[in-house]
Amino acid sequence: MIAEKQMTHRSKKRSLRNIFIGLVPFAYLSPSILLLSVLAILPIAMVFRYSLMNNVIMEKNPVFVGFANYAKLLSDEVFHKAFANTMYFTAMSVIFHLILGLGFALLLNTKLLPQMTRAIFRVIYVLPWVFTATIIAILWRLLLNPNGVINYLILVSGLSSEKIEWLSSKELALHTVTFINIWSGYPFYMVSLLAGLQGIPGEYYEAATIDGANGRQLFRYITLPQLKPIILSLAMLDFIWTMHQFTLIWMTTGGGPLRVTEMLSTLTYKLAFSSYKFSQASASAFIILALSLIVALFYVRQQRATDD
Amino acid sequence: MTKKASIRTARLLVILGLILGAIFSGFPILWMTASSFKSNMEIFAFPPRLITESFSFNAYKVVLGDPEKRRFFLNSYLVSGLVTVLTLFVGTLAGYSFSRYKFRFKKALNVIIIGVQAVPPITLLIPYFSLIVMLKLYNTYAALVLTYMVFTLSYAIIMMTGYFNTLPRELDEAVLIDGGSRFMALWRVLVPIALPGMVATGIYTFMLAWNEFLFALTLTKTIDMRTVPVGIQMLMGQHSYEWNEMMAMSVLGCLPVLILYLFFQRYFMAGMTAGSVKG
Structure with missing residues (x-):
């Protein structure tokens, strides 16, 4: 009897202790x-x-x-326009980020130049990434000003006979902001891909070279497949983050002229804080969230596939 | 002979590519820096010149001599510093828990934390606006510190969990055997070893906070509460474009991140790539 009582007492104590121990991780969290x-x-x-x-x-x-x-937004032409602009801006950015990032990473990974030279170039190439979007915006407004240095170079080289309004022309503005975003975003790819390139075992290349593979084949059958998981991860993260880009647009064109650079983010901001239509803005904000989560889902699935 | 020649052409092509790339990425920044030393009259001089006769530090003197602008910097340093310290503290505790314990809802929590990274800032902005007004935090440092932490904290937890996972459990056990508590193990043993990871996470956190624009624009109102990115934007609307001052302020505005980058390059890269390659 007594022993039994002691037992239940002890187990009670133990279960309390267990609950307490079970709570410890949550205390830290x-x-x-x-x-x-x-x-x-x-x-x-x-x-x-x-x-x-x-x-x-x-x-x-x-x-x-x-x-x-939602119904109102989805039948609204301005919203359609903003959606199309966002997709163009995002898709082009992701594609060219990848091309430039991979190109620069391959150049920096060359065995033909000494370590020090490569290190200096690497610092120069990373620079655009160190700058915040506000600064990138005014920097390019300075360069692309009708009286700015880029227009001067174009006039002098005879590429155009008149000054080009890069950011306020209806035809060019969307391409211009996309270009600026490409310029500011490729180092993210470059750095990751450079790390990826340095992780590919040299023996792979040696073996293939002995088998008679040329440079292009090495790239096609060794480099690209080895980098594929990194490239997919980068592209999906970049797609999500570029879709959210607000500052750069806001500071260069503000969505204009005539909404040719209006993005989902700038439209949502204007709906809320210029027109005070907070509910419509919320619907728009929720649509952006849904789009992002769909891409994120692909990202998580891809990560799992790599982990296995 | 032909092999040597082909290596030489290959090297020339690589050098050419590298130089073209350096112009593409470096020239805009060079031009910005050069413009900050010009007088405003000469910014759009025809033909343009990199260095003009009016070369001076005047624009910097104006920016640093103006208490209003100095305040932008003070605000940015204060907010970013606070965000970094708080994020590291809270994130390290959480990372430790994720790395060392098994518990219920661990997977669900993990999914939420990773998912937060994909949430658009603009989606959070509208509810933040009403929450911050409701909590009477509108136009305060607390509003910025708190809201910045949603992204920095989720990032820090992912990073710190990863770092703690690389540290052997025997380390904690040694402390426990010596009669120390779990918390001691974390504080005295793991944290010092995980310092490189914390530095990487801290730098990235500081940078995110330093560069933030949308929340700062919407959740503060008076000029004495503005941060550098918003301050630069205001400079653009306010005057009839004092380009040289804007450029000087931009140079000053990116200095902290640039210095952090140059000094902690290795950590910086680690912080940047770890998040993307191993999410």
Whole structure:
């Protein structure tokens, strides 16, 4: 009897202890869980709720309107335009980031030049990445000014007989902002791909060379397949982040002229903080979130495939 | 002979490519720096020249002599510094937990933390605006520090978990056997060893905070609360374009990140690539 009592007492004590031990990891995590709940989960729930109301923040008693805001947006021409612009801007950026990043990484990985020379070039190549979007925006506004140095070079070389309005022309503005974004974003690829290149075992190349493979074949059958997982990860992360780009557009064209550079992010910002249509802005913001999460899902799946 | 010749042409081509690339990436920055030493009259001089007769540090003197602009820098340093310290502290605790314990909802939490990295800032902006106003934090440092942490913290947790995973568990066990607590093991043994990882994470965090624009633009209002990126933008609207001052401010604005980069290049790269290659 006594022994039995002692046993239950002990096991009770043990289960309490177990609960306590089970809580330890959460103690370490509690500040993070608290912060991320308030800063990520709660706001996403809020923005979804806002998107189903007639007009929050401005109205004292907002009314539930279902998916009316979404319907309105999806039939709105400006929204279509912003979506198309965002996709063009993002897709072109990702493609050219990859081309430039891979090209520079291959150049920097050459065995033909001494280490020191390569290190100096690497620092120069990374520079655009060190600059914040605000600074990149005004830097290019200076260079691309109608009276700026790039127009001077074009005039002098005879490529054009008149000054080009890079950022305020209806035809050019979207291409120009895309170019600026390409310039500022390739180092991210370059650095990662350079690390990837240096991780490919030299024996692979030696063996293939002995078998008589030429430079192009080495690239096609060894370099590219070895880099593929990194390239896929980079492209998907870049796709998500470029889709969110706001600062660069806001500081160069503000979405103009005549909305030719309007992106989903700038449109959403204007809906909220210029037109005070917070509910419509919330619907737009939620659509951007959904698009991003779809790409993120591919990213996670790809990561898992690499891990296996 | 032909082999030697072909190696020589290959080397020439590589050098040519490298120089063209350096012009592409370096020239805009060179031009920006050069313009900060010009007088505003000569910014768009025809024909343009890299260095003009008016070469001077005047623009820098104006920027640094203006208390309003100095305040932008003070604000940026303060906010970025606070974000970095808090992120590292909270992120290290969480990373330790993820690395050393098994617990329920671990996988779900992990998915949320990675997922946060894909959430668009613009999506969070509208609810942040109402939350910050509700909490009476509008136009304060706290508003910026708190909201910046959503992205820096999730990044830091991923990074620190990765670093702790590379450290052998025997290290913690040695401390436990000596009678120390788990927390001691973390604080006295793991943190000093994980310092390179913390530096990498800290630098990247500082950079994210230093460069942030959207939240700073929307969640502050008065000029004395503005950070450098927003300050530069205001400079652009305010005057009739004092280009040389804007360039001087841009040079000063990217100095901290550039210095961090040059000094901690290796850490910096590690921080940057770890997040992307192994998410």
